[in-house]
Amino acid sequence: MDDPGPAEGTSGPRRWESHGRQPRSQATQDALLDSAEALFASAGIDATAVTDVALGAKRSIGSLYHHFQNKETLVLAVVDRVLRDLEAVIETPLKPSHWHGLGIPDIVRNYVQTALAIERSRPGYKRILVEVGLHDAQTLSAYKRFRRRLDGGLTQLLLDRRENIGHPDPDTAARFAVDQLSAMLWARLDRVMTPTQLEDCDDEAFTAEAIASVNAYLRLRE
């Protein structure tokens, strides 16, 4: 009854790996992950039964358990895929060379637009990360690492232009401005639970006010 096992997977960088040796194996894993991510995002993880995941992927429950050791492994695989995709998306825009010759308003505008676009293309991913992160320490730290990379990278881009910042304490101001921008975006993206008074204003007007707010707080110099 025990499961001594080789205790693999806890030492490697990633907690889940594909072991398929036939092409259809990958297709099934993708279908299961797609189904799981969609159901987790809309109904929540606890409320989603693994049989429903298999059903949504047009596979059997036995096939699901052939690919994933248990429900937790499936959940972590979904989280890994989401975080890996997000990290790939933010990598290029965080490079200083990508913004050579451009100013803080350009950077802020792109940040806001990119965040809005990600949510549209992958609705509800945040819900999954939160639900898992509240229980699993490894997911929580991976998620925080992603947020630190994103917020820290943006802060650095602003500080690279500190000669344009009139605020008496540019370092603190840059961090506060980025925190505020992130918070605003996450509130706007969470259309379900966070009511905002600017729900009916369109993305363009929202972006314009966000830029105006950052500029005013930083006391931006042209």
Place this chain on the structure above:
Amino acid sequence: MDDPGPAEGTSGPRRWESHGRQPRSQATQDALLDSAEALFASAGIDATAVTDVALGAKRSIGSLYHHFQNKETLVLAVVDRVLRDLEAVIETPLKPSHWHGLGIPDIVRNYVQTALAIERSRPGYKRILVEVGLHDAQTLSAYKRFRRRLDGGLTQLLLDRRENIGHPDPDTAARFAVDQLSAMLWARLDRVMTPTQLEDCDDEAFTAEAIASVNAYLRLRE
């Protein structure tokens, strides 16, 4: 096996009422609600078994079901109590007469401090509201009504002082500023899932920067 019942409770304003006719009945209900709220806030609702709620309240599972029709009723009772308490707390500070002769910075400072104090005294209430609100439409609308009352009330307090607002569109600016303030606070209060770059700065410094940001964006005139 059916439960025709008098179909009561769906028409009244509140979905759950105490039916106890002995003093100890109220004490048991309070103990069960306290236990439930604490467990729901720390572990989540789905992850909390009703037997654990009874255990935490030092009551039996049979006693729990004597007071609450089912788990959902218990959850809604907890939510009702949280929202009722929150509504009572914000009522006085939202009255215009409460701020006679005082300016926007005073109002913002009090708003930030009150929000921080509420979270400290009732840790994790937000998690309960979110988890229930994602599934229950009635809780979602009750929660949104609370947020609208809070954010809308604060916006009105700012607009009562529109002669001090230099922003070309004071109505939009007031709503944006309040949205931004709320978002910042909720991010700071959610110490678990929302990493911020100002985590290590204390409440006083955070409050000062929040006021500075609002003032700069609104182009506040003294």
Place this chain on the structure above:
DNA sequence: ATTATCTATAGATCTATAGATAATGC
């Protein structure tokens, strides 16, 4: 007599496995 509480357990739901069947690739 009524209300509240308890213990014990039925019933429902979900996760995970066993073992048979089908498809793939050397």
Place this chain on the structure above:
DNA sequence: ATTATCTATAGATCTATAGATAATGC
């Protein structure tokens, strides 16, 4: 021969109830 998939179901967990026992208040 190996890998992938399927059906059927065992086992675990949680919600909810039945029925007995204890406490309260007229």
